[in-house]
Amino acid sequence: MAFLQLKSVGQTYFSKQTATTALEDITLSVSEGEFVSFLGPSGCGKSTLLSIIAGLLRPTSGTVTLRNQIIKEPHAKIGYMLQQDYLFPWKTIKDNIMVGLKLQNCLTKERIDYTLSLMKEIGLHDTLDQYPSELSGGMRQRVALVRTLATSPQILLLDEPFSALDFQTKLKLEDLVSSTLREHGKTAILVTHDIGEAIAMSDRIILFSTKPGRIFRTFPVSGHLRKRLPFEARQHPDYTVMFQQIWEELEQIEQNDTE
Amino acid sequence: MNKMIPNKAHSDYLQKLRKRTIQVKVSQFLIFIVFFGLWQYSSDQKWIDPLLFSSPIKIVKLLAEKISDGTVFVHIGMTLTETVFGFLLGTLIGTLLAALIWWFPFLSRVLDPYLVVLNAMPKVAIGPILIVALGPNLTSIVAMGILISVIITTIVIYTAFTNVEPNYVKVIRSFGGTKFQCFKEVILPACFPAIISSLKVNVGLSWVGVIVGEFLVSKEGLGYLIIYGFQVFNFTLVLMSLLIIAFLATIMYQLVEALEKKLIKNRIS
Numbered sequence: 001m002a003f004l005q006l007k008s009v010g011q012t013y014f015s016k017q018t019a020t021t022a023l024e025d026i027t028l029s030v031s032e033g034e035f036v037s038f039l040g041p042s043g044c045g046k047s048t049l050l051s052i053i054a055g056l057l058r059p060t061s062g063t064v065t066l067r068n069q070i071i072k073e074p075h076a077k078i079g080y081m082l083q084q085d086y087l088f089p090w091k092t093i094k095d096n097i098m099v100g101l102k103l104q105n106c107l108t109k110e111r112i113d114y115t116l117s118l119m120k121e122i123g124l125h126d127t128l129d130q131y132p133s134e135l136s137g138g139m140r141q142r143v144a145l146v147r148t149l150a151t152s153p154q155i156l157l158l159d160e161p162f163s164a165l166d167f168q169t170k171l172k173l174e175d176l177v178s179s180t181l182r183e184h185g186k187t188a189i190l191v192t193h194d195i196g197e198a199i200a201m202s203d204r205i206i207l208f209s210t211k212p213g214r215i216f217r218t219f220p221v222s223g224h225l226r227k228r229l230p231f232e233a234r235q236h237p238d239y240t241v242m243f244q245q246i247w248e249e250l251e252q253i254e255q256n257d258t259e
Numbered sequence: 260m261n262k263m264i265p266n267k268a269h270s271d272y273l274q275k276l277r278k279r280t281i282q283v284k285v286s287q288f289l290i291f292i293v294f295f296g297l298w299q300y301s302s303d304q305k306w307i308d309p310l311l312f313s314s315p316i317k318i319v320k321l322l323a324e325k326i327s328d329g330t331v332f333v334h335i336g337m338t339l340t341e342t343v344f345g346f347l348l349g350t351l352i353g354t355l356l357a358a359l360i361w362w363f364p365f366l367s368r369v370l371d372p373y374l375v376v377l378n379a380m381p382k383v384a385i386g387p388i389l390i391v392a393l394g395p396n397l398t399s400i401v402a403m404g405i406l407i408s409v410i411i412t413t414i415v416i417y418t419a420f421t422n423v424e425p426n427y428v429k430v431i432r433s434f435g436g437t438k439f440q441c442f443k444e445v446i447l448p449a450c451f452p453a454i455i456s457s458l459k460v461n462v463g464l465s466w467v468g469v470i471v472g473e474f475l476v477s478k479e480g481l482g483y484l485i486i487y488g489f490q491v492f493n494f495t496l497v498l499m500s501l502l503i504i505a506f507l508a509t510i511m512y513q514l515v516e517a518l519e520k521k522l523i524k525n526r527i528s
Contacts, residue, residue, distance in 0.1 A: 054433055073435070080433035086426045090448045090523075099444065100434040151434060 002029030003187060004053070004155060009062035011048055021212035022048050026062070028206065028215065030155075030187060035178075037190045037198035037205045039246070041253060045213025046191045050157050053189065054080045066155065076104055079153030083160045085144040087132040093143055094128040100151040115150040122146060122176060138169035145177060155187040162197065174201055174230040195246050199239055200230035207246065209253045217249055313495040318502065321495050335503065337480040338469060341397060342511070345404020345465035350458050352405060353412025360413075361420045361446065362438070374414055382407045383471045390476050400472035400480075407468035408461040415460075419453035420446050455519045462511045466504065 011023040022045040030036050038046040051057040053064055055074040064071040066078065074080075087096045097115055101107045119125040122142045132140055141161060148156060161177070162170040178201055181188050192198050198205045203226050209216040219242065225233040233239055295315045301307050302314035309317075325331035360367040386403055393399035427445045436444065473482025481500045488496030 056429065056432055074433050076435055078433075080429075082426055082429065084426070086424070086430050088427065088445070088448070090451070099430075103431060103434045103436040103440055103444070 003032040003034075003067065004030040005065045006053070007063050007065075009049070009052060009059045009064060011045065011052065011057070012060045023052075023059075024212040024214050026213075026215060030189065032154075032187055033185055034204065035181065035188045035190070035202045037192055037202040038208060039192060039195065039198045039205055039250075040208030040213070040216070041210055041250065042193060043213075044208040044210045046208050047159055049213070050080075050159050050189065050191050054078055054157050056080070076151060077154045079148040079151065079156045081144060081148045081156065081158045081161045084164045085132070085137075085140040087140055087143060087147070089132050091131075092128065093124070093130055093132065093135070096132065097143060097147045097150055100147060104151060106151075111150070114152075115146065118146045118149055119143075121180065136169075137165055138173060141165060141173060142176065145180070149180070149184070149186075153186070155189070156181065158188060158190040160192055161190075163192075163194075170197075171231055171234075177201075178230050195243055195250070196234060196239075197230075199225065199242050199246070200233040205246065207249055207253075209256065216253060219246065310492070311494055313498050317495045318499045321499050322503075325499075331503075334479050334481050334484055334500075335507070337397075337477075338473065338482065338504075339507065341400050341404060341469045341472070341480065342462075342465045342507075344401045345469055346408060346458065346461040346511075348401070349405045349408030349461050349465060350412055350454065353409045353457070353461075354416050354454060356409070356413040357416035357420055358442065358447075360417055361442070367417065374410060378410045378414060382410075383468070386471060386475050389472075395476040400469055400477065403472035404465040404468035408464040411464070412457045412461060415457050416450060416453055419450040423449045452519075452523050455515065455522065459512060459515050459519075462508065462515060466508050470504070 006026055006028050009023060009026040010021070013020045013022055026049060038049065040046050048057065052059045053071065055064075055071045055078065058072065066075065071078070087093075088099070091099070097119065098107065098112065101111050101115065116125065116128075119128065122145065124139060124142055124146075127135060127139070127143075132143070135143065141164075144161075158177075162173055165173065174197060190198065190201060199221060202221055204221060205219040207216045207219065208214065221242070222238045224236055224238050225242070228236060298312070299315045302309045302312060322331070360370060383403070385406065389399045389402050389406070393402055423446050427449065428441050431441045431444055469480075470482040470485070473480040474486045477483040481504055484500040485497050488494060488500065
């Protein structure tokens, strides 16, 4: 049995005028330790799907199971990271990273020490008493990563976590996130519209088409790229080949859209 | 660094800033002097009716007299107590009501037209009913102070609650946080600035409520002094009370502002 399993998940939004199908018949499975990217043009429902997996949104049809357990509401074993850091400006960095543990009522010495060691790992342990406004965008997103990892989720859902950062910071963070997740053996799903990011970071890329959002094609990433850190992967010849391939597919989706 | 390398341009800039601050202070002081000077002079010259408009010197003399016999403090104490209770309770009850309708979105839709009507209605008009209902005492005057501020506080704070960035709530929910935790960890702290600023508005509103309450029924307080002075045609007393109110209201406002600075110094999100 797969680690994470989606069975014909569908999502329809209702408004007074219309019913819009955002997602239709999504079936896929993710195995433990795998890094999967959801790639697609905006409006393909990939973020919606992530919210469903996180348990923040109930699908109108289908089921999501994590280790054979149906996900109906947010789950302690699932970590969710948003487009921006959304650190609470009124809390110190320390209180911000501990917020998950506080909410789940497990502020034990052991868990606190683990979280502080994560801070050390990403090189920000000297900012604990500062407030988010005193940190740069890249630093804040690193703190947000620690906040997500603090509760030891088994699977991490990353909703375009690098999209608000400048390019250089983004490249550095990709490496950091990638190596941190690998080290801790975490399963991850990354939602992105950046082809390069998807290739550099994932083991498998799932391409979505729009209106309604459906799985269009799946691309396994070559072993050469998978064993490299994102930054190095970007220099590898396989990267360019794959980029071309996905680019053409995306073009096709766009063409289908306009027709 | 700027101390080690004397930077001419920078010191010029600082000098300019300082000069502008001094200019502002001097102008403010001049307005003060000119206003009271002109008042005194025109009263002496009988350009304005001294019986009606009194004069600063008469007011100061009366104030000195009231301070030396101690009676003024009784009135000040009374009114201050009523006002402080009025604006603190008004803000507190308003915030609680806002929390209630935030918690039950159905309630917010149901109550919406009623809040609009209640907000538009002149609350001081209920004064006589309050006094009959609660008795001619401190309670009904405090109630007046609360009543005048509570509805607008509810509306303002509820709006602030609903405008909190939804992604902050999403963070809490993604950790499996309950609705109460969302409120306690995000909604309330995110709205502290809004609560403080309605506290500021309520300082002013409560003064209105309390003074009107005292007009209607009281045996002591600054509002009582005003209405009493009016009845015996002692306008020096009326104006003195008015100046005391202006002074106290300013102090209160400054205190709330100091509290604001202390509470939200770290929030530049």
